Amino acid sequence: MRVVAAMSGGVDSAVAAARMLDAGHEVVGVHLALSQSAATLRESARGCCTIEDAGDARRVADMLGIPFYVWDMAARFKRDVMDDFVAEYSAGRTPNPCLRCNEKIKFAALLDKAVALGFDAVATGHYAQVVERPDGGRELHRAVDQAKDQSYVLGVLTAEQLSRSFFPLGDTTKPEIRSEARDRGFYVASKPDSHDICFIADGDTRKWLTSRLGEQPGDIVDAASGEVVGSHAGAYAYTVGQRRGLGLPRHTQDGQPRYVVNVDARSNTVVVGTSDLLGVNAITGDHARWCGPAPQGVVAVGAQVRAHGEEVPATAWADGGQVHVRLESRVRGVAPGQSVVLYEGTRVVGSATIGAAALER
């Protein structure tokens, strides 16, 4: 097959490209330029948009002897990922930009362009497995390395997208990938993992949001008493379940720590409460995406509500574009805007964007 290997400049995508080549595919390396300005390219110290990263990706492609191109998708990335990120926070939700990037950029814009140019598929360094069923259909499964598993951020992919995707690292652990990279002579073998959000260079999301949305002072209200207990510079910067950075007195009257339990964007209010208010067991998700046919009736699944969260036994049923999920145990800090990804064993069934979460008895 003719395959585009998406190469970020990191160790994972380097090994993924090498493995595709070993498997006998015709491989072309593509680095996505996602940053808007040259200045940001120079300033950004990590993530997927630096000159250093583009150079590292090119160096690996040269070692592999494959062609290498940089595709400029900065405009689409800004519109579909960064602007969406700001709009979501501004509406009081907590988006996952990596998931959005996979949905709109890597397995949409990149894949579409690759297909138009005559490629059959895209390969990335994500930790997840694609399993082919006897009938030829493809399923997405968790990676062997549970600590690195990225099936959550790929949970938005449809069967059609999966049929053109390769994740060559899913059967291997991260330490093994690093050692394989060393054996292959890649100097990126010891390059640190990227963390956080690639377009926020210093990792300070609140500062980044404030520079775009401006300060919007408002109240922090206690859920139990209804009293104003503090103030904030913009409700958009808060996430349900958050405890740090509230600026509240260390000890409240009852001596219990306070968490964000609700972000009301309309009234610009952050509601805080004790930890017992955080537990929910009923989730309604919008923007449902199914990896294969939508489940019929009520199905038993495992539900994961954040990138590195635990999977919780649950039942779920599809309802048009919505999904209802009933968790068997309470989960804390379920933030609207995050995704709920449903599993059956290690297989991804589908995903939805969390719209509301509540405690039902």
Added chain:
Amino acid sequence: MLPSAISAMAEQMAVTGNASSLHTSGRAARRVVEESRERLARAIGARPSEVVFTSGGTEADNLALKGAFAARREEDHARHRLVVSAIEHHAVLDCVDHLVAHEGAKVTWVEPDVRGVVTAAAVRAAIEEDPDSVALVSVMWANNEVGTVQPVREIARTAHEFGIPVHSDAVQALGHLPVDFTESDLDLMTITGHKAGGPLGVGALLVKRSMQVAPQTHGGGQERQIRSGTLDVPAIRGFAVAVEEAVASRDDEAARLVALRDRLIVSAMDLGYGITVTGHWEAGDGIRRLPGNAHLLVPGCEGDSLLYLLDAAGVECSTGSACQAGVPQPSHVVLAMGISEQDARGALRLTLGHTSTEADVDAFLSALPAAVERARRASGMDG
């Protein structure tokens, strides 16, 4: 690289000797350098003493711009303005930006006409804004992207009416156009080895005897006290041999390339995709356009998609340029000629040289239709 240049260079690499040393092997190396200087000078109509060897075209451009600016400013502080064409190579553009940002220079960019020609009249108009403030005029001999040849002699004469020296980056012209330094009336001229079939990493700045240039690297002062650094004797020898041969075979080679180029351009335009040629082009003309340059605009395509598809079909070409991270950008040259950003994205540059054959042109022409159709399907998917 020309085989004669490779063997001359290889032979020299086996001989030790620093041309700055006074002992026997040093004198032998010195002799090779001076003989090479003389051969090079003869080939391009210059005096040997006017040849200042450098590490290549970029260093020569830096030395010309920064060195002449500093010297002129020293002589007369009012001389702070540079008159430079807007279609220069980055080796010139970035020097100008540096001088503006850090050395108090002002710049007047001279725009080309729609064919990519920087006319002497446009240079005159730029000078006449304030003749006494101009330190230097710089206009390249031939544009590396669209291939248009500039009227450098006329420009030099125009600037000299005002007593202003002129530099020209002749990197693209050497070996492909008749280049005669004395006849051109230029004061400074940049050339480089690898564009004329010589080695990489060696070039020269031609400096007229009357021209003052302040050194930009300091040290042993090996080259006329203007440029310091131990001379790369094998590269200099290979450079001289290559230029001598390229100049000697220029007439025949240029005629051959013009024929290849014209067939490529005419056939590409006849394919029915609305392909046009950029810059000054007339069939059979190897004087006002570089003989081996074909610069095409392919409507509805991204140049980088074409580049990939053609490369996969075994045809190597280029588009505009890329930023440091490798992001394709519309060419500043094409934009300066008044072509829209949208059209500039479909630019495709093909360069023919001494290794190019009829079969190469055939390969390009047979790969092009499928590439254009695919690239059109992929276009607009980035934004």
